[in-house]
Amino acid sequence: MVEVELRGVWKRFGDFVAVKNVNLRFPDGKFSSILGPSGSGKTTLLYLIAGIYKPSRGEILFDGEDVSQLPPNKRNVGLVFQNYALYPHMTVYENIAFPLTIKGLPRGEIEERVHSVARMLHIDELLDRYPHQISGGQQQRVALARALVKEPALLLLDEPLSNLDALVRLEIRGELKRLQRRLGITTIYVTHDQSEALAMADLIAVIHRGEIQQVGSPEDVYRRPRNLFVAGFIGMPPANLVKATVTRAPAPCVVIAGGGEYCPGEPLASKLEALGLEAVVVAFRPEDVVLGEHPMEDYVSLEAEVYVVETLGRENLVTLRLPDGQAVKAITSPLLNPRPGDKMYVNVEPSKILLYDPETELNIEAIEAAPAARPVSLAEASERRRAAQEED
Amino acid sequence: MQGEGLLAGLLGSLKPRRRRRQPTEELPLASRAVGYTVIAALLAASLPIILSYTLLVELSFSASFIATPFEKTSFTLENWRLFFQGRLAPTAAQIYTPSYIRRMILDTLIVALGVMGVVVASATPAAYAFSRMNFRGRGALMRFLILLHAFPGVALIIGVYAIYVYTYRRLALGLHAGEAALLAYAFLYVIVARASLEIPMSTWLMKGFFDRIPWEVEWAALIDGASRLRVFTRIMLPLVKPGLAALSIFSFMAGWEELIYVVVFLPSKAPTLASYIHSQLSGGAIETAYLPVVAAAAVVYLIPTILFFVFTQSLLVEAAEGAGVKA
Ligand SMILES: Nc1ncnc2c1ncn2[C@@H]1O[C@H](COP(=O)(O)OP(=O)(O)OP(=O)(O)O)[C@@H](O)[C@H]1O
Ligand SMILES: [Mg+2]
Numbered sequence: 220m221v222e223v224e225l226r227g228v229w230k231r232f233g234d235f236v237a238v239k240n241v242n243l244r245f246p247d248g249k250f251s252s253i254l255g256p257s258g259s260g261k262t263t264l265l266y267l268i269a270g271i272y273k274p275s276r277g278e279i280l281f282d283g284e285d286v287s288q289l290p291p292n293k294r295n296v297g298l299v300f301q302n303y304a305l306y307p308h309m310t311v312y313e314n315i316a317f318p319l320t321i322k323g324l325p326r327g328e329i330e331e332r333v334h335s336v337a338r339m340l341h342i343d344e345l346l347d348r349y350p351h352q353i354s355g356g357q358q359q360r361v362a363l364a365r366a367l368v369k370e371p372a373l374l375l376l377d378e379p380l381s382n383l384d385a386l387v388r389l390e391i392r393g394e395l396k397r398l399q400r401r402l403g404i405t406t407i408y409v410t411h412d413q414s415e416a417l418a419m420a421d422l423i424a425v426i427h428r429g430e431i432q433q434v435g436s437p438e439d440v441y442r443r444p445r446n447l448f449v450a451g452f453i454g455m456p457p458a459n460l461v462k463a464t465v466t467r468a469p470a471p472c473v474v475i476a477g478g479g480e481y482c483p484g485e486p487l488a489s490k491l492e493a494l495g496l497e498a499v500v501v502a503f504r505p506e507d508v509v510l511g512e513h514p515m516e517d518y519v520s521l522e523a524e525v526y527v528v529e530t531l532g533r534e535n536l537v538t539l540r541l542p543d544g545q546a547v548k549a550i551t552s553p554l555l556n557p558r559p560g561d562k563m564y565v566n567v568e569p570s571k572i573l574l575y576d577p578e579t580e581l582n583i584e585a586i587e588a589a590p591a592a593r594p595v596s597l598a599e600a601s602e603r604r605r606a607a608q609e610e611d
Numbered sequence: 612m613q614g615e616g617l618l619a620g621l622l623g624s625l626k627p628r629r630r631r632r633q634p635t636e637e638l639p640l641a642s643r644a645v646g647y648t649v650i651a652a653l654l655a656a657s658l659p660i661i662l663s664y665t666l667l668v669e670l671s672f673s674a675s676f677i678a679t680p681f682e683k684t685s686f687t688l689e690n691w692r693l694f695f696q697g698r699l700a701p702t703a704a705q706i707y708t709p710s711y712i713r714r715m716i717l718d719t720l721i722v723a724l725g726v727m728g729v730v731v732a733s734a735t736p737a738a739y740a741f742s743r744m745n746f747r748g749r750g751a752l753m754r755f756l757i758l759l760h761a762f763p764g765v766a767l768i769i770g771v772y773a774i775y776v777y778t779y780r781r782l783a784l785g786l787h788a789g790e791a792a793l794l795a796y797a798f799l800y801v802i803v804a805r806a807s808l809e810i811p812m813s814t815w816l817m818k819g820f821f822d823r824i825p826w827e828v829e830w831a832a833l834i835d836g837a838s839r840l841r842v843f844t845r846i847m848l849p850l851v852k853p854g855l856a857a858l859s860i861f862s863f864m865a866g867w868e869e870l871i872y873v874v875v876f877l878p879s880k881a882p883t884l885a886s887y888i889h890s891q892l893s894g895g896a897i898e899t900a901y902l903p904v905v906a907a908a909a910v911v912y913l914i915p916t917i918l919f920f921v922f923t924q925s926l927l928v929e930a931a932e933g934a935g936v937k938a
Contacts, residue, residue, distance in 0.1 A: 271830050291833040298834045304827035308849045318835040321845075369836065 220405050221281050221295075221372040222247040223268060228277035230263055230429075237263045239429040241277070245407055245422070250399050252408045252420035254440075256452065260429040261409040262301060265375050268407065270294050281373070294373075297366030297404075301377040303358045305350040311337075311361050312346040318369040336368045339398070356387045363395075367402070374399070374406045380415065392419060413453045417441060425449050443573070447580040450502045450573070456536070458502045459547045462577070465496055473574065475501055476543040477521035477565070481572055490583055491574070499583070500575040507571040508549035510537060510557070511564050518566040523547060525561045539565060664913070670906040694907040716911065718798075719867060719883040723915070725802030726866030727859055730809045734858060737810070738817030739847065743829070753815075760811040765871060771804050775876060794881065801876045805869050809862050820854030821847065860919050867915055884912040 223245040230238035237260045245251045253261050266272045268279060270291035278287045286294055305314050312333060319329045337343040340360045345353055350361070359379055366374060376395075380388045396419050399406045410416050416423050417437045425432040425440060425448075433445040444450035450458040463475040471491040472482040481501070483491065491499075514520030523539035526546070530553065537549045537557060547565055557563055574583045674687040695712060740746070741753060782788040782796055824847065832842040848855070870885045877883070882890065891905045 266830075269830075269834060271833070291830070292836045292838060296834060298831070300827045300831060302825070302827060304825065304831040306828060306831070306846060308852075317832070317837075317845075321836045321841060365831075365835070 220248060220403065222283075223373060223405065223407070224280040224283075225264075225268070226278050226280065228264075228267060228279060229275045230260075230267055230272060231275045237429050238267065238274075241426075241429075241431050243424055243431060243434065245405060247282075247405055248403045249421040250396065250406045250408065250419060251422040251424065252410060252416040253424050253426055254410055254413055254416040254420075254453075255426035256411055259411075259426045261411070261426060262377055263429075264426065265298070265377055265407065265409050268373075269296050269298050269375055295369075295371050296373040296375055297369065297371035298375040299359070299362045299366050299377060299379045301379075301381070303350075303362040305358060305361055305365070307350055309349075310346065311342065311348050311350070311353065314350065314361055315346075315364045315368050318365065322369070332368055333364075336364045340364050340367075355382045356391070359383065359391070367398075367404075372405065374404045376406065376408045378410055379408075381410075381412070388415075395419070414455060417453070425452065427452070443582065443584070444502070445582050445585050447500060447502070447575050450575070450582075454504055454506075456505055456548050458504050458573075459508075460575075461501045461541065461545050461547065462498065463501045464498050465491065467492075473499055473501060475519070475521055476541040476545060477523055479519045479521040479565075481519045481569055483569070483572075483574070487574065487584060490586065494576065494583065494586070496576060496583075498577055500577050500580075502573040502575060503567045503571050505536070505548040506550045507567055508547070508551075509566040509568075510549045510551045510555060511566055512562075514564045515566040517569070519569055519572060521547070521565040521567075523563060523565050525557045525559050525563055527559065528557060537563075539563060667906050667909055667913075670903055671910045673903060690903040690907045693901075693904050694911075715882055715884060715887055718877070718881050719885070719912075721798055722801055722805070722869060722873065722883055723863050723866035725798070726806045726809065726869070727863040729802060729806035730813050730862035730865075731855065731858055733806070734810050734813035734817050735848075735851075735855065737814045739821055739843065741814065741818045742821035756811040756814055760815075767808070768871065768875060771872075772875060775800055775804075794878065797877050797881075801869070801872050802866070804876070805866055805872050806862070809865050813858050813862060817851065817854050817858060820851040824850050863919065864916060867912075884908060888912065 223243075225241050225243045228238060228241045229236065241264065253264055255261050263272065267274055270286070270289055270293075274287055278285050280286065281294070306317065309317065315333045315337060316329050319332060324332075333346075334343060337346060340363060342357060342360045342364060345357060345361070350358060353361070359382070363376075363379065366376075379395075380391055383391065392415060408416070408419060417440075420437060422434065423437055423440050424434045427448050433440055433449045435443075435445075440449055440453055444453060444458065447460060451460055461475055463473045463479075463481075466472050466474055470482060471488055472480055474480050482488070509515060509518065514522075521541060523541050525537060526540050527538040529536040529538075533553065535551045535553050535555065537551055537555075539547045539549065541547060549565060575581065576583055576586065579586070671690050672686055672688070674685045674689065741749065778800075779793070779796065783793060788796070828846060828850070829842055832846045833839070837845060868885055869883075870889055873883050873886045874889065877886070879890075888905060888909055891908075
């Protein structure tokens with residue numbers, strides 16, 4: 220329906236920067252998600268796209284056309300607010316019909332469209348009630364119906380499921396995804412719940428403190444977090460982040476507490492070498508840990524002590540301590556039930572290990588090998604200076 | 612003033628009635644005792660008001676002036692007949708003009724509705740702006756409104772009079788305005804001057820109602836394609852309806868009851884009910900006035916208060932509880 224693009228968008232409230240230099244593209248007809256913790260600027264970003272806020276800087280394009288100065292009523296978007304924002308003085312029917320009445324459509328057509336969207340969302344029984352006479356889940360559907368009835372080119376959803384209980388949430392989640400697919404509306408879904416984003420979105424943009432951390436498919440953000448924030452935010456529980464040192468003997472290897480050593484292959488090894496890092500942060504997912512009583516062949520094995528075991532039903536979540544005190548979590552089969560104090564080995568397949576630069580917090584794999592951007596090493600610099608002097 | 616007293620009296624008598632509808636059985640004994648004490652206190656407080664209104668109504672139906680509350684008099688409609696015939700002073704029956712009384716009611720209505728119209732039409736958009744728009748000097752202007760409200764209307768009247776005299780003279784001598792035009796100007800002047808006394812507080816009152824509407828509701832309407840004006844008329848105004856009702860009542864009553872501005876600016880041949888009653892009672896006139904007819908006028912004077920209250924009390928209660936706006 221419409222492709223949305225943000226170019227260098229900033230939003231300031233006084234001195235406070237709520238959205239910082241955001242560059243994003245939401246593809247046409249896809250279900251995209253803006254994912255971030257509370258206060259990260261998700262709603263602000265959504266309001267910028269809807270036109271409720273004007274960007275302090277940068278531009279917003281719909282299908283390549285700059286709409287930054289266009290008011291919300293000219294953008295043909297549907298928005299479901301975090302708190303639904305139904306019109307309290309109108310019945311459910313009038314609420315849903317409002318966008319069409321404003322357009323001045325004939326009454327018969329309005330009636331037809333309201334009833335068809337109400338049927339689709341199973342709220343056709345509620346049309347005569349007032350918003351305060353229906354439940355939160357029903358209000359959510361009414362808000363959705365009001366957003367959909369005008370057949371917008373772009374559907375914006377601001378944490379629409381956050382007020383619902385877990386079961387209803389799962390149900391509506393599925394419905395919403397099916398609906399989006401059927402109607403093919405470009406949809407941007409704001410949430411702080413990473414499992415929602417992973418389950419529903421074709422594309423996830425992770426935001427933190429007003430800055431986009433990573434954009435990618437659920438697979439991307441889950442398997443290849445671009446930086447430490449994403450690695451520590453996504454996943455249930457999120458990835459283990461363990462500090463480690465780098466040795467060069469002569470190939471670079473990462474030495475982790477608990478006797479683990481990981482010598483990455485190419486091209487990671489040469490990247491590590493080029494960056495000249497002394498320390499790195501090692502990341503791996505709790506579900507990628509094989510917990511055992513012995514170190515495993517071809518795995519990176521860390522000796523650790525069991526600290527807590529939580530039973531989650533389908534699996535157990537084991538928290539362990541490395542000899543230097545850092546915590547590591549592992550998801551294991553419910554049959555494996557170690558006791559606190561037991562010595563165990565945390566075994567991780569080398570391919571599941573990611574390395575991060577502790578300074579820039581970036582995934583080393585993702586750092587562009589652009590020599591110009593890196594500070595020139597001392598040896599290189601003196602070499603160049605000598606070359607320059609010789610030329611004189 | 613009088614109307615407000617009545618309003619308070621009615622409110623006082625209304626409260627116990629509403630109380631009784633609730634299941635008092637469930638209240639513990641101690642708090643029920645407190646409840647009865649409160650009701651008794653309210654009754655005691657409103658008794659003098661209720662008593663004097665009762666006397667007033669009784670007097671308008673009695674054949675002679677009642678000297679004490681317990682004196683028996685015979686029932687008659689004669690006072691009302693005299694009143695509606697415009698024979699307001701029976702001793703000088705030969706000089707009455709038949710349209711006099713209707714003119715009087717009409718004039719009172721013009722002033723009251725005029726004040727109401729001006730107040731509602733200016734305070735509502737002003738309140739919306741104060742509540743929703745960010746402009747330079749917003750805070751200072753809001754504080755200034757309170758200050759304006761603190762000025763007593765009587766003190767202002769000298770300045771208001773000076774402007775009146777100046778403009779009236781320009782109209783009469785400079786522009787040679789006719790008598791009808793000058794009369795219309797006098798009415799307009801009273802209405803605007805009286806309304807301007809009400810506007811500061813009314814703006815504050817209405818701002819409170821607008822403040823209670825969540826921004827998201829307004830934005831939702833914008834997203835739904837409504838223009839700002841449409842949002843105002845279709846969403847904001849209906850949501851502040853209780854506030855509008857309260858504002859209308861209070862400003863109508865302010866105009867209906869207004870005495871000083873009416874006496875000063877309206878020519879004496881165009882009295883309102885308030886200034887008529889006043890003229891019958893002040894400056895020794897009470898000695899010669901036929902009070903049962905004045906009582907009839909006073910009862911008529913009360914009617915809009917009662918009507919307004921009866922028809923809008925649910926809205927008023929809603930306004931007091933802020934129930935109109937829950938998103
Ligand atoms: N109108 C405003 N004036 C000042 N600061 C604001 C305003 N709106 C938002 N902020 C600030 O901007 C930041 C981002 O707010 P935003 O509402 O976008 O967060 P969010 O990601 O939607 O959070 P949540 O998940 O809690 O809804 C917050 O720190 C908030 O305090
Ligand atoms: Mg939010």
